[in-house]
Amino acid sequence: MELIKIKSDEFDDIYQQMEASFIRDEIRDYGDALALLEEPCYTLFHIVENGTHVGFISVWVFDGFAFAEHFVICAEYRNCGYGGRAIRLVAERFGTVVLEAETPEIELAARRIAFYERNGFVCNRVPYMQPPYRKDSAPVRLVLMSTPKLLPDPDAVIATLYRYVYKKEYIRGDLA
Numbered sequence: 001m002e003l004i005k006i007k008s009d010e011f012d013d014i015y016q017q018m019e020a021s022f023i024r025d026e027i028r029d030y031g032d033a034l035a036l037l038e039e040p041c042y043t044l045f046h047i048v049e050n051g052t053h054v055g056f057i058s059v060w061v062f063d064g065f066a067f068a069e070h071f072v073i074c075a076e077y078r079n080c081g082y083g084g085r086a087i088r089l090v091a092e093r094f095g096t097v098v099l100e101a102e103t104p105e106i107e108l109a110a111r112r113i114a115f116y117e118r119n120g121f122v123c124n125r126v127p128y129m130q131p132p133y134r135k136d137s138a139p140v141r142l143v144l145m146s147t148p149k150l151l152p153d154p155d156a157v158i159a160t161l162y163r164y165v166y167k168k169e170y171i172r173g174d175l176a
Helices: 008-021 030-038 082-094 107-118 154-165
Strands: 002-005 042-049 052-062 065-073 097-102 122-124 140-147
Touching: 002 082, 008 030, 008 042, 008 065, 030 042, 042 082, 052 082, 052 154, 065 082, 065 154, 082 097, 082 107, 097 107, 107 122, 107 140, 140 154
Parallel strands: 065 097
Antiparallel strands: 002 042, 042 052, 052 065, 097 140, 122 140
C-alpha cells in the first residue's frame, strides 16, 4: 500500500468522493478545499493498493503531530482491510497522529471509534468542538483521538488545529 500525493488536476475526482462520503457541513466549499493544496503543511493523498486507487486521506503536518482530516476508503473496497492498513501506514509515516471522530451516540459512530481503537488510537477525554467549515454551519461536538497514546497537552493540539485547519482563535477552556 502507498500514499501518493494528489495533483491539482486530480482534485475534482477527489472532491466528488468527499461530497459522496461526507455531509455538506463536514467538508469545505470546493474553492476553499482546492486552495488547501497550496498550504505547505497540508497534503491530500491517494491511498493506492497494487496500482488501484482505493481511497484518500488528507494530512496536516505540524510540529510534534500530524492531523488526519478526511479519510475515505471507496465503497467497493470497504471491509477488505484497506482502512486499517491505510491508517496504520499514516501513523508509521507521520508518528503521532490526531483525528476527530463523531461521538459514539449512534451505532455507526461507535463502530468508527472502535475501528480507530483497533488500529492503535485512543480517545482523549477532553471536551472538543470542531469549528464549522462553512459560514452557515454550526460547531460539532467530536471526540479527539490520537495514536500511539494520549496527547500530553491536548490544549496545544486543539489550539494548533483551530489556528491552521479552521482559521479560528482558540481560547483555552472555551470547550468545557
